[in-house]
Amino acid sequence: MLYSAMSIIKVEINYKNLLIAAIATGVVVLLFKLQTIITVFAVSFFIAYMFDPVVDKFEERKIPRSVTILVMMALTAALIVLLLAWLIPVAASELQYLSNNVANYVDSLFGFVQTSAAVFDIQLDVNTLKQHIGSHSSDYLKEIFSSMSSLMSSFSSMVSVILNIALVPILVFYFLKDFDKILAKMLEFLNTRFKMDFTGYYREFDNILSTYFRGQIIVAAILGLLYTLVLFIAGIKPAVIVGTVSGILSVVPYLGFIVGFTVSVILAALQYGDFLHPTMVIAGFALVQFFEGNFITPRILGGSLGLHPTAVIFSLMAGGALFGIGGMIIALPVAAFLRVLINQRSAQ
Structure with missing residues (x-):
């Protein structure tokens, strides 16, 4: 049995194959080391790819x-500035509202825990739980502020991030x-290297992607508006x-x-402490999902990528x-290209 398996999978160990394996390993290690640069170039090229048909x-x-x-x-820059000019004050106001009501939310949460414990006949002293969390809250806050201060003090990292962001529009322009x-x-290069015509592959790949x-x-923009x-x-x-x-997280299936x-x-539940408002949220999200699954995504996307949602998430x-x-x-361009390659090979 072992012999038959080895006869099917034959790996010739010679200097050429060892060199190829060493080069492949070196490339993978290099890519790990250059993650930040890869991200900057990938984002820039992706933006250029999206706007190229307009140009x-x-x-x-x-x-x-x-x-x-x-x-x-x-x-685009003017639109982003206008959007941020509207979004930042609204977000700041909402965050201020949350910070002002944290104590109320904590009390509501403990009340819910106590009620649930009584329903399930669980012996739970909420006051002791409060004291325990309160005695360690300063430690939690110290850890959070320590992490934030160390992050802020890393000047070189901040400069690197700023420079990377500044490079994106320059790279987009040249791309x-x-x-x-x-x-x-x-x-x-591909046609010459592999002795085959990749133009047809690219056209199908470009159309899908x-x-x-x-x-x-x-779809993500529409869902963000509907959820809001x-x-x-x-x-x-x-x-x-x-x-x-x-809405932003909706680019990953079901995550948003x-x-x-x-x-x-x-x-x-924390803000109102009743069943009406959570029920309104559940009904609203269910309605949005119904329209998204039956009208929005089928009309806009259809089966464009041709990959199962689990394949998209895995990629x-x-x-x-x-x-x-x-x-x-x-990841998704690679997955889409592999799908095109498999489909083309199957058709031949």
């Missing part, structure tokens, strides 16, 4: 790419300016923060719903575990 449309009308890119970046040339060079990413951003609206109607604070974060729903139900988690945010950005 191409204006280029067809004889407008120079550089002019289109600069105007588009200026408009967009020469996007078609970069793509042509890559396809030429562009539809998915642009559609996913639109549900929380406003239910009178839950902070509506904007929870709704926005839930799970986080937003859980946090919103807990806040509703994102694997990419994030290996190479951070940059890995998460690269």
